Amino acid sequence: MSGNSDPLTPRAKLAVTAGKAVAAASRAAGRGSGSVIGGKVALRLDPDLLARLAQSLDVVLVSATNGKTTTTRLIAEALRAAGPVVSNALGANMPAGITSALAGNSDARYGVIEVDEKYLAGVARDTDPKCIALLNLSRDQLDRAAETRMLAENWREGLAGSKAVVVANADDPLVVWAASSSPNVIWVAAGQMWKDDAWSCPSCGGVMQRPGDDWFCGECGFRRPTPSWSLSGDHVLDPHGSAWPIHLQLPGRANKANATSSAAVAAVFGVPPQVALERMYQVQAVAGRYDVVQFKDRDLRLLLAKNPAGWLETFSLIDPPPTPVILSVNARGADGTDTSWLWDVDYTRLTGHPICVIGDRKLDLAVRLEVANQHFQVCDDVDQAVQMCPPGRIEVIANYTAFQDLRRRVGN
Amino acid sequence: MSDNSLRIVWIYPDLLSTYGDQGNALVVERRARQRGLDVARVDVRSDQPIPTSGDIYLIGGGEDRPQRLAAERLRRDGGLHRAVENGAIVFSVCAGYQILGHEFINDLGQREPGLGLLDVVSVRGEGARCVGDVLGDIDPRLGLPPLTGFENHQGVTHLGPTARPLAQVRLGKGNGTGDGTEGAYNDTVFGTYMHGPVLARNPLIADLLLKLALDVNALPPTDDRWYEALRNERIASAQQPA
Numbered sequence: 041m042s043g044n045s046d047p048l049t050p051r052a053k054l055a056v057t058a059g060k061a062v063a064a065a066s067r068a069a070g071r072g073s074g075s076v077i078g079g080k081v082a083l084r085l086d087p088d089l090l091a092r093l094a095q096s097l098d099v100v101l102v103s104a105t106n107g108k109t110t111t112t113r114l115i116a117e118a119l120r121a122a123g124p125v126v127s128n129a130l131g132a133n134m135p136a137g138i139t140s141a142l143a144g145n146s147d148a149r150y151g152v153i154e155v156d157e158k159y160l161a162g163v164a165r166d167t168d169p170k171c172i173a174l175l176n177l178s179r180d181q182l183d184r185a186a187e188t189r190m191l192a193e194n195w196r197e198g199l200a201g202s203k204a205v206v207v208a209n210a211d212d213p214l215v216v217w218a219a220s221s222s223p224n225v226i227w228v229a230a231g232q233m234w235k236d237d238a239w240s241c242p243s244c245g246g247v248m249q250r251p252g253d254d255w256f257c258g259e260c261g262f263r264r265p266t267p268s269w270s271l272s273g274d275h276v277l278d279p280h281g282s283a284w285p286i287h288l289q290l291p292g293r294a295n296k297a298n299a300t301s302s303a304a305v306a307a308v309f310g311v312p313p314q315v316a317l318e319r320m321y322q323v324q325a326v327a328g329r330y331d332v333v334q335f336k337d338r339d340l341r342l343l344l345a346k347n348p349a350g351w352l353e354t355f356s357l358i359d360p361p362p363t364p365v366i367l368s369v370n371a372r373g374a375d376g377t378d379t380s381w382l383w384d385v386d387y388t389r390l391t392g393h394p395i396c397v398i399g400d401r402k403l404d405l406a407v408r409l410e411v412a413n414q415h416f417q418v419c420d421d422v423d424q425a426v427q428m429c430p431p432g433r434i435e436v437i438a439n440y441t442a443f444q445d446l447r448r449r450v451g452n
Numbered sequence: 453m454s455d456n457s458l459r460i461v462w463i464y465p466d467l468l469s470t471y472g473d474q475g476n477a478l479v480v481e482r483r484a485r486q487r488g489l490d491v492a493r494v495d496v497r498s499d500q501p502i503p504t505s506g507d508i509y510l511i512g513g514g515e516d517r518p519q520r521l522a523a524e525r526l527r528r529d530g531g532l533h534r535a536v537e538n539g540a541i542v543f544s545v546c547a548g549y550q551i552l553g554h555e556f557i558n559d560l561g562q563r564e565p566g567l568g569l570l571d572v573v574s575v576r577g578e579g580a581r582c583v584g585d586v587l588g589d590i591d592p593r594l595g596l597p598p599l600t601g602f603e604n605h606q607g608v609t610h611l612g613p614t615a616r617p618l619a620q621v622r623l624g625k626g627n628g629t630g631d632g633t634e635g636a637y638n639d640t641v642f643g644t645y646m647h648g649p650v651l652a653r654n655p656l657i658a659d660l661l662l663k664l665a666l667d668v669n670a671l672p673p674t675d676d677r678w679y680e681a682l683r684n685e686r687i688a689s690a691q692q693p694a
Contacts, residue, residue, distance in 0.1 A: 179470065187515040239466030239497070245521045247466060247499040258499070377584070378602050380647045383475030403682040407652050410678045411475075411482045418678075 048092055055086035056093075056143040063140060075128075079136030082143060090135060093142040094167035097126070097151035100305055101167065101204075103160045103195075104175030106350045108133070110290065110326045111175060111298040112154040117323055118306035118316035123149035131327055134159055135166075150309070157191050161198020171308045172199065173207045173301050175230065177214040178237045178349040179384070181376030188237050192218045207304045209297075210267040213255055217242035217262070228304050229253075229267035230297035233356065234349030236384065271300040276313055278303070284313045289324045292357030328447045332433075335450040336426050340366075342446060343437045346375070348384035354437055361392030364429040366422065368399035368442035375440045379404045387412040393435075396425035399442045422449050457490040458665060461506035463532070464498045467522045468548050471604065473512025475649030476543065480508060480658045486674045487662070498522060502531030506540055507665040513546030513647060516559035523551045523564055536569055541665045542641045543657075545650060546605055549635070549643030550574040556607065569641045571612035577628050581606050585690040586624030586646060588634050591616055594660060598622075599634065600653045600686045601646025609645075611636050618644055623690050640664065653686060655679045 048056065063078025082089050100119070102112045109131045116127040126148035128141035133154040142151055155163045157177070164172060174195065179188050195218035199206060208219035210227040214237065219225050231253075238255075239248050246259030256263035268279040275283040276299065286299050299320050306316035325331035329344045345354040358365065371377050379401050387409055395416040397405040402418055409416045419425040426434065438446050462477045477493060484491045496502055498521065502509075509532065514522065526532055536542060542552065550556035553572035558564035566574075581604070588599040599619045608628035611617060618635030619626065626634025626645060635644035642661075644650055651658040659671055 189515060189517065236465075236469065240518055240521065245517060247497060378471070378604060378647065380472030380475065380602065380649055383472030383478065383649055383652070384469075403678065403685050406678040407682050408475075411478050411652065413482070 049086075052086050052089055052092045055082040055089045058082060058085055059140060059143055075130070075132045075140035076134075076137045079132075079138070079140035079143075083136060083139055090139045090142070090163070091166045091168075093139065094151060094169075097142070097148060098309065099151040099153060099167045099169040100171045100173065101153050101155050101160065101164060101169045102173045102175070103155045103157055105157060105178045105180050105347065106353070107175050107294055107298045108154045110295060110323075110329070111173065111302055112152055113323050113326050114298055114302040114320045115173070115305050116150075116152040117319045118302055118311055119150045119152060119309055121306075121311045121315050121319055122309055125150045125152055127152040128154055129327075135163060138163065158194075161194055164198055164202055164204065169202075169204045171207060171305055172202070172204045173305050174215045174219055175209055175298065175301055176212045176232055176234075176349065177218070178234050178347060179381065180347040188214065189240075189242055192242055195219075196221045205308050207301055207308070209301065210265050211253065211255075213238040213248060213262075213264075214242055216265060220265070225265075226269065226304055226308070227265045227267040228301050229270035230300050231271055231293065232349075233293070233352050236348070269300060269304040271297050276300045276303050276317065278307070278313050282313075284317055286317055287321045289321060290326070290330050292353060294353040294357075328443070333450050336423070337431050338426055338429060339433045340426070340436050340450055341433065342443065342450070343435060344440070344443045345437050346439050348381055351385040351437070355386075355389045358393075358435040358437075359433055362394065363432075364394040364396065364434050365390055366396045366398060366425045366429075366434060366436045367405055368397070368422070368436070368438040368446060369402070369405055370400040370439060370442040370445070371404075372400070372441045375442070382408045387414055390414060394429065396428050398422055398425050399438065399445075422446060456488070457492065458484050458508070458662070459503075459506045460484070460491060460493045461503060461509045461535075462493065462495045463502065463509060463511040463548070464522050464525070465495050465512070466497045467518035468512040468514040470515060470518075471513045471546070471647040472649050473510075473545060473647075476510050476512065476545065476651040476658075479649070479651040479655060480510070480661060483655060483658050483674060484662055487671050498525045502526070502529050502535065504531050504534040504538060506535055508661050509535060509540055509542045511542070511544040511548030511551065513548060515547075519547040519551065519556075520558040520560070520564055522547070523556075523558075523566060526551065526567055527565065532567060532569070536641065539640065541661050542569065543651075543661055544570075544641075544643045545647065546607075546645055549645065550607055550609065552641060552643055553609065554612075570636050570638065570643050571615040572609050572636050572643065573612070574607045574609045577606050577608040582625035582628055582645070584624060585686060586621055586626065586634065587687055587690040588619035588621040588624070588626065590619045590657075591637075596654070596656050596660065597683075598687060599646065599650075600683055600690065601644070601648045601650045603645045604647060605645050607645075609636070609643075614638060618642065652679070653683060
C-alpha cells in the first residue's frame with residue numbers, strides 16, 4: 041500500500057462519505073453513476089476536497105478537444121505497471137466528477153485524470169499535478185464553448201507557474217502556444233490531421249506557413265519545437281532514437297498518436313515504453329467507443345466523432361468501400377445546438393460507401409451530403425438504416441448524444 | 453465574365469471560417485454547376501492579394517481577433533473595392549458583415565474602420581449574446597421565401613440610409629437593434645448575421661446571387677427536396693415554444 045500517508049481531515053472524510061452516499065442514492069434511483077452529483081455534494085461540504093484527495097497522489101492531467109478519454113485510459117493502463125491507479129475512467133471530467141472519482145480509491149498511488157478543456161487551469165491549480173498531457177485543440181460546440189484560441193490562452197496562463205512536466209503535441213500550434221509558457225515541456229510529434237484552427241499565429245496573428253509536417257509563423261518566428269518523442273507509422277520513437285512497435289486493439293492514426301503521448305507520460309514516471317505499450321494493448325473499447333456489436337446479423341462498429349477534427353480522423357480509420365456507413369447527428373445541449381460545423385467536414389471522403397443518415401438532425405446531413413454530391417438514404421432510425429445494409433461490417437459514426445442513443449438501442 | 457463561367461472567391465478562410473462558412477461557398481458552387489456553369493472557386497488566404505475579376509465574393513464569420521486582422525488586411529489590399537467597382541456580388545456573414553460596414557468594435561474594444569461597402573455601423577451589444585434559431589421575412593423586393601438561420605453574435609448593427617434590411621425577424625434578434633431588422637444589402641453587397649450556413653438553409657438566396665452575377669432573371673430548376681425538408685423542419689422547430 042502506498043499513497044495516503046497524510047490522512048484526510050475529519051471534514052474531508054465526512055465530505056467523501058456524504059458524496060458516496062448521495063452517489064449511491066442517485067444510482068439506486070436509476071439516474072446514472074451518480075458520480076457528478078456525489079462530487080458536487082462532497083465539494084460543497086469541503087471546497088478543498090479535490091486538493092486534499094490529490095495531495096497523496098502522483099497526479100497526471102489529460103486535456104484536449106479530442107482523445108482525452110481514450111488517452112486517460114491508455115495512461116492509466118500504462119501506469120498500473122508502477123502502482124495502483126485511480127482515474128475518472130467514465131469521462132466525468134469536470135471538478136465534481138473528478139472529485140468523486142478520486143474519492144473512490146484511497147489506496148491509489150497515481151491519479152490519472154481527464155479534464156475538460158475549460159477547467160484545466162483550475163484543476164491544475166488544485167491538484168498540483170506531476171504531469172499534464174495536452175493533445176490537441178480545435179473548434180468544438182462554438183455556440184456555447186469559448187473560442188478555440190481563448191482556450192489556448194487560458195491554458196497558457198494557467199500553466200505558466202506550474203511545476204508539472206507538460207507533455208505536449210508539437211504538431212498542434214495552439215497546443216504549443218499553450219504549453220510554451222511552461223518551464224518543463226516534453227514535445228511529442230503526435231500529428232494532427234485537422235489544421236483549420238491554426239492558420240493564424242496564436243502569438244502574433246501572422247499567417248502560418250505549413251511546409252510538409254513542419255509549421256512556423258512567417259512574421260514572428262514562432263515555430264514547431266523539436267520533438268523528443270514521435271509517432272512514426274506504427275512505431276513510437278523515444279528520445280534515444282529507439283523504435284517501439286504500437287499494438288493496439290483501438291483503431292486509427294489518432295489512437296496511435298494517443299499511445300505515443302501516453303508512452304511519453306509513462307516514461308515521466310519511470311515506466312519504459314515497451315512495458316507501457318504492451319499494457320495499452322489491453323484497452324479494447326472506451327466507454328463504448330470503437331466497440332463492435334452484433335445487431336440484426338450485422339457487425340456495427342460504434343465510432344464517436346463530435347467535431348470536424350474528430351470526423352476527419354474517423355473517416356481515415358473506417359474500412360474501405362463498399363463498407364456501408366451510418367451517420368447520426370443530434371444537436372441537443374451536450375452536442376452544441378448549432379450544426380454549421382457539419383460544413384467543415386469533408387464528406388467527399390465517403391465517396392463509394394453506401395451512406396444512411398439518422399438522428400435528430402438527419403436533414404442537415406442530407407443537405408450536406410447532397411451538396412457534396414454523395415448518394416445517401418435518409419432513415420427513420422438505426423433499425424431501418426441497418427436493414428438497408430447487407431450482412432457484415434457497418435461503420436456507425438455519431439456525435440455525442442447520438443452516440444448515447446445508439447448505445448442504448450444496440451445494447452453495448 | 454465569359455458566357456458560361458463563374459468565378460467564386462472565398463475571402464480569408466484562414467481567418468473567417470469559424471462557423472462552417474465554407475458551406476456558403478460549397479452551396480453556390482454546387483448550384484452553379486447544376487446549372488451547367490463552368491465554376492472556378494478561388495480561396496484567398498489573408499497573405500494573398502484579393503483577385504479583382506471575381507463574380508461572387510463570399511466572406512464568413514470569425515472570432516474577434518481574426519476579424520480585426522482580416523479588416524486590416526482587406527483595407528491594405530484594396531482589391532475588394534475594385535471588384536465591387538467592377539460589378540462583383542459580395543455576400544458576407546457575421547464578422548464579415550461587420551467588416552463590410554463603416555466600422556465595428558474590435559477585440560481590443562476600439563473602433564475599427566471597415567471597408568464602407570455597406571452603409572452600416574456595428575457596435576457591441578450590451579445584453580446577452582444572441583444565440584439560437586432565427587426565422588424572418590426577407591425584403592419583399594427580393595421575392596424570396598422566409599429566412600431561416602442560426603445566429604451567434606454579440607454585435608449590434610445599425611443601418612444607414614443607403615442600406616436596406618435584408619429581412620425582418622419573426623423569431624430571433626438579427627441586427628440586434630430592437631426594430632427586428634436582420635442583415636443589410638444594397639445593389640450588389642449583402643450582409644447577414646445568419647449561420648447555418650445561411651445559403652444551405654436558404655438556397656434561393658444562393659440563386660439570387662447567381663442571377664445577379666449572371667444578370668439573368670431566372671435559372672433552370674434544381675431538385676431542392678432535401679433543402680425544402682430541412683427548411684420546413686427548422687422553421688417548425690423555431691416556432692415551437694422553447
